[in-house]
Amino acid sequence: MLLIDAGNTRSKFAWWNTSTDEIEILGAISHQSWLNDLSQPLKDLLLEVVSGRQIEREQQAIGCSVAAVQVMDTLNSSLAELGIKVAWQKTQAEQLGVVNGYRTQPERLGSDRWMALLGCHEQVKTNALIVDAGTALTLDWLSAKGQHLGGWIVPGRQLMLNALGQGTANLKGITIDDIERDGLAAGTNTFDGIAQGTEAALTGAIAQAIHLSESCFSQEPFEVVVTGGDGEHLMRTLSGKFRRYDDLLFKGLRLCADNLNS
Numbered sequence: 001m002l003l004i005d006a007g008n009t010r011s012k013f014a015w016w017n018t019s020t021d022e023i024e025i026l027g028a029i030s031h032q033s034w035l036n037d038l039s040q041p042l043k044d045l046l047l048e049v050v051s052g053r054q055i056e057r058e059q060q061a062i063g064c065s066v067a068a069v070q071v072m073d074t075l076n077s078s079l080a081e082l083g084i085k086v087a088w089q090k091t092q093a094e095q096l097g098v099v100n101g102y103r104t105q106p107e108r109l110g111s112d113r114w115m116a117l118l119g120c121h122e123q124v125k126t127n128a129l130i131v132d133a134g135t136a137l138t139l140d141w142l143s144a145k146g147q148h149l150g151g152w153i154v155p156g157r158q159l160m161l162n163a164l165g166q167g168t169a170n171l172k173g174i175t176i177d178d179i180e181r182d183g184l185a186a187g188t189n190t191f192d193g194i195a196q197g198t199e200a201a202l203t204g205a206i207a208q209a210i211h212l213s214e215s216c217f218s219q220e221p222f223e224v225v226v227t228g229g230d231g232e233h234l235m236r237t238l239s240g241k242f243r244r245y246d247d248l249l250f251k252g253l254r255l256c257a258d259n260l261n262s
């Protein structure tokens with residue numbers, strides 16, 4: 001079954017092999033690659049990521065989305081052209097043993113965060129701090145019993161670059177590739193200064209969250225679980241024992257797929 005994670009930067013695709021119960025990450029399509037360039041129709045890009053074999057076999061997909069409506073309209077119509085209908089999952093107050101920490105408006109929690117919580121509860125049997133480094137860096141605290149304690153939302157690397165470009169006279173047009181560095185040091189030029197400053201902001205938020213976890217989890221042990229497109233970069237700077245699960249959200253979707261036809 002095709003699993004779809006539609007984020008604010010990219011749509012990611014995975015294949016759940018229902019006979020082996022394995023999840024294979026298929027790839028990602030950045031929205032910019034087709035939103036501005038109509039010569040690259042999304043349908044063709046989808047066929048590069050999802051093989052014909054997979055499309056013929058299963059007409060039903062399952063997904064979650066935090067993307068803009070116009071992205072979802074094009075994604076749904078392109079998938080429909082391939083004969084694929086998506087069961088888009090919504091955030092719940094409680095599901096599969098996880099209780100949403102947004103007590104007043106549970107549906108406001110991003111469905112990507114909710115799917116990662118469901119996947120983490122099934123994968124990680126201890127208390128967990130989930131770090132999802134996407135367009136925004138989200139951090140969520142999940143107790144071993146499945147209680148979501150809440151979380152943080154921090155602008156991701158690209159958003160911080162955009163903000164510097166929009167808000168200053170001298171820092172326009174700097175791209176992620178200009179600031180591709182690892183580790184933390186004092187920057188001795190503008191690009192280094194921005195590279196190190198954005199890295200420090202992201203890893204600093206994670207360090208603060210780890211510190212807060214001691215009280216969140218009342219001094220019990222906890223795991224730091226890292227996921228998301230920027231997770232690999234962050235892992236190179238973060239010291240300490242972290243586990244990277246690039247399929248946490250897909251694990252959550254796979255669990256929801258069991259109840260699809262019920």
Ligand SMILES: Nc1ncnc2c1ncn2[C@@H]1O[C@H](COP(=O)(O)OP(=O)(O)O)[C@@H](O)[C@H]1O
Nearest residue numbers: 007008009010133134135156157158228229230
């Ligand atoms: N190949 C890539 N394409 C786009 N963004 C990437 C890539 N590798 C890392 N990133 C970083 O990850 C972020 C996108 O991560 P992802 O989890 O796919 O985002 P989202 O779920 O928010 O769409 C980007 O903002 C960028 O900082």
Ligand SMILES: CC(C)(COP(=O)(O)O)[C@@H](O)C(=O)NCCC(=O)O
Nearest residue numbers: 007008066108109110134135136153
């Ligand atoms: C915080 C997010 C933008 C992160 O999305 P992403 O960076 O993965 O594209 C998304 O989870 C969202 O739109 N959340 C809704 C608000 C909330 O979670 O409180």
Ligand SMILES: [K+]
Nearest residue numbers: 007112134228
């Ligand atoms: K995400």
